Amino acid sequence: MKEARGVEGVEVVDGMDSVEGGVGLTALLVAAARAIETHRHDTLARDVYAEHFVLAAPACADWPVRIHQVPDGDANPLWGRFARYFGLRTRVLDDFVLRSVHTGGARQVVLLGAGLDTRAYRLAWPPGCVVFEIDREGVLAFKHRVLDGLSAAPKAARVPVPVDLRADWVGALADAGFDPAAPSVWLAEGLLFYLPPDAETFLIDTVDRLSRPGSALAFEVKLEKDLLEYRDSPLYTSTARQIGIDLLRLFDRGTRPDSAGDLVAKGWSTSIHTPFDFTRHHGRGPLPEPNDALAGNRWVFANKPRP
Ligand code: SAM
Secondary structure (H helix, E strand, O other), rough: OOOEOOOOOEEEEOOOOOOOOOOOOHHHHHHHHHHHHHHOOOOOOOOHHHHHHHHHHHHHOOOOOOOHOOHHHHHOOOHHHHHHHHHHHHHHHHHHHHHHHHHHOOOEEEEEEEOOOOHHHHOOOOOOOOOEEEEOOOHHHHHHHHHHHHOOOOEEEEEEEEEEEEEOOHHHHHHHHOOOOOOEEEEOOOOHHOOHHHHHHHHHHHHHOOOOOEEEEEEEOOOOOOOOHOOOOOOHHHHHHHHHHOOOOOOHOOOOHHHHHHHHHHOEEEEEOOOHHHHHHOOOOOOOOOOOOOOOOOEEEOOOOOO
């Protein structure tokens, strides 16, 4: 059981710190999707570590790590279309973060809700990069166990920051060595809709406060006013039925802040895309369909301009 001080002084008390319970399990869902993507003949993103997380967790003993292990293959809403969605998201954010460090010059990367993201191990980082990984302790401990077992070596300095993002996490990041005087790149991939609205506002305000000009941030939001609008969609129902993850129960259902708008008000430039924009760009990935749980998903790319 973890206890911490929440962003508004509310105590965060949560027994679901592990990767195999509550929202932690969603990190394994994304890892399984990346494993499947990795072995597609037309892969968008390769993550050779992803399948090892799935194989190491008893909670997903019967999950596939190759599309041929799925009886209905790509027609399966979860392991076909939804997994491809995660593959596309991985690729797009890989491209964003690499562009930001190589052409933008930032050398600090912060993965918010890092889960089983292995970018520190996979990507070609320029010399001097440090990757901070923020997630809850149980999730990061599982990740280390698996990666240590593989003798995996990161390609950048990697600093785990075990902290709950519903608490005030700034001190933990500072203690880990983050330098607000240097430009930074931030990713919140598949995270914000699990956080209470005030924790999202705190996160955006904090990223702005800790980002000097030249910094960049990418994050994902869901625009629908009522998340239950798509409760009967094939993505949600198949995820619940096949692997017991009820995403709508894990999402925070509070009224969302306008984080992209808030960043613009703070002087950042933003561009907002649907995932389908990138499907068309890459020539593969999910396209819109009726009763689509992805219809409201937007990927926001933000830059804090230099004077
Ligand atoms: N960003 C990773 C990726 O795309 O592979 C993980 C995405 S997973 C869907 C969501 C992650 O957010 C999980 O690893 C979960 O533990 C983390 N998370 C959710 N709520 C959190 C919180 N309050 N504090 C820290 N991490 C949190």
